[in-house]
Amino acid sequence: VLIRIHAVSVNRTDLTYVAGRYGAARPLIIPGEDVAGVVEAVGSEVENVRPGDKVIALLPGGGYAQRVSAHMLSVFPKPTNLSYDEACTIPVVYLTSWISLLRRAELKAGEVALIQAAGSGCGVAGISIAKWAGATVITTAGTDQKVARARELGADHAINYATGDFASEVIRITNGAGVDVCLESVGGDVYNNSVKVLKDGGRLVSVGRSAEQSDASPRGEADPAEVSRRALVVESFALPTAVQTGEARREIAVITELLEQGKLRTVVDQIYPMSRARDAMAYLDGRKNFGKVVLHPWE
Numbered sequence: 001v002l003i004r005i006h007a008v009s010v011n012r013t014d015l016t017y018v019a020g021r022y023g024a025a026r027p028l029i030i031p032g033e034d035v036a037g038v039v040e041a042v043g044s045e046v047e048n049v050r051p052g053d054k055v056i057a058l059l060p061g062g063g064y065a066q067r068v069s070a071h072m073l074s075v076f077p078k079p080t081n082l083s084y085d086e087a088c089t090i091p092v093v094y095l096t097s098w099i100s101l102l103r104r105a106e107l108k109a110g111e112v113a114l115i116q117a118a119g120s121g122c123g124v125a126g127i128s129i130a131k132w133a134g135a136t137v138i139t140t141a142g143t144d145q146k147v148a149r150a151r152e153l154g155a156d157h158a159i160n161y162a163t164g165d166f167a168s169e170v171i172r173i174t175n176g177a178g179v180d181v182c183l184e185s186v187g188g189d190v191y192n193n194s195v196k197v198l199k200d201g202g203r204l205v206s207v208g209r210s211a212e213q214s215d216a217s218p219r220g221e222a223d224p225a226e227v228s229r230r231a232l233v234v235e236s237f238a239l240p241t242a243v244q245t246g247e248a249r250r251e252i253a254v255i256t257e258l259l260e261q262g263k264l265r266t267v268v269d270q271i272y273p274m275s276r277a278r279d280a281m282a283y284l285d286g287r288k289n290f291g292k293v294v295l296h297p298w299e
């Protein structure tokens with residue numbers, strides 16, 4: 001499917017690729033994993049979309065461009081009520097947080113969810129999804145402004161983890177009980193302390209390690225003896241695997257429907273022309289974003 005791209009979102013993974021930290025597997029790449037645009041042409045066997053359709057797509061890369069060709073199974077209808085800028089923020093972080101919270105951790109209404117890094121793409125999606133699922137949401141962020149924005153987004157409790165010990169605050173908020181589920185994307189000490197604040201039998205899904213990617217912080221590791229003694233479930237999620245198994249394709253249909261119904265929300269923080277892609281990536285690298293950063297490839 002040939003797509004004329006109207007908007008592409010910046011993901012933290014893009015920074016890792018551009019910095020050459022994903023190893024030698026992809027030495028030369030065009031970043032950009034999620035885009036929104038209009039179908040310009042399709043191959044002879046493509047049945048799910050037609051020229052003129054407004055779509056979003058999940059790509060293995062190549063989205064920082066004016067046009068991209070995508071496999072038909074990676075192309076989905078754009079939620080009708082979302083702008084291109086909003087729609088391009090959906091595939092990577094919504095699929096990641098949705099599958100992690102609801103399918104891996106099986107978060108249920110009435111449970112307590114801890115969503116780390118409220119302002120991250122995964123965090124914003126995670127807060128919206130966990131609230132929709134009927135959970136009480138505790139979240140963390142590195143500045144008081146992000147804490148305030150997390151509350152506006154619907155978080156029940158938001159903690160500045162740069163100025164205090166989030167773990168003791170989580171224990172205080174939950175009256176000593178701890179949380180049922182954690183969506184963890186920071187790594188290092190945040191990962192270690194997230195395991196500690198799980199209830200016995202609690203579930204943690206690690207989707208990323210932003211701190212470990214950017215400043216070589218020590219790797220967060222769950223102690224196998226603690227995991228076993230407290231019957232914890234500690235697991236990881238990788239979107240490429242969910243794409244390969246077809247899970248991503250199944251789940252995105254549900255996600256886009258809920259977005260159309262206004263039951264889930266996305267947050268676009270900044271929009272940059274493609275000519276300033278470097279500045280857009282620096283904004284993310286500087287941890288300034290609350291929500292997603294978007295590029296316009298025709299500017």
Ligand SMILES: NC(=O)c1ccc[n+]([C@@H]2O[C@H](COP(=O)([O-])OP(=O)(O)OC[C@H]3O[C@@H](n4cnc5c(N)ncnc54)[C@H](OP(=O)(O)O)[C@@H]3O)[C@@H](O)[C@H]2O)c1
Pocket residue numbers: 010011012013092093096117118119120121122123140141142143146185186206207208209210211212213214215237238239240284287288289291
């Ligand atoms: N498993 C998957 O398939 C999958 C899919 C998507 C993303 N990811 C991964 O998930 C993580 C989050 O991605 P994203 O795009 O949501 O990130 P993002 O929007 O760039 O947000 C990352 C946030 O992490 C927080 N953080 C805490 N300590 C940090 C540190 N030392 N260095 C940098 N950031 C730090 C910062 O918020 P504060 O300033 O508020 O602390 C930062 O804004 C990344 O590791 C990414 O590679 C994985």
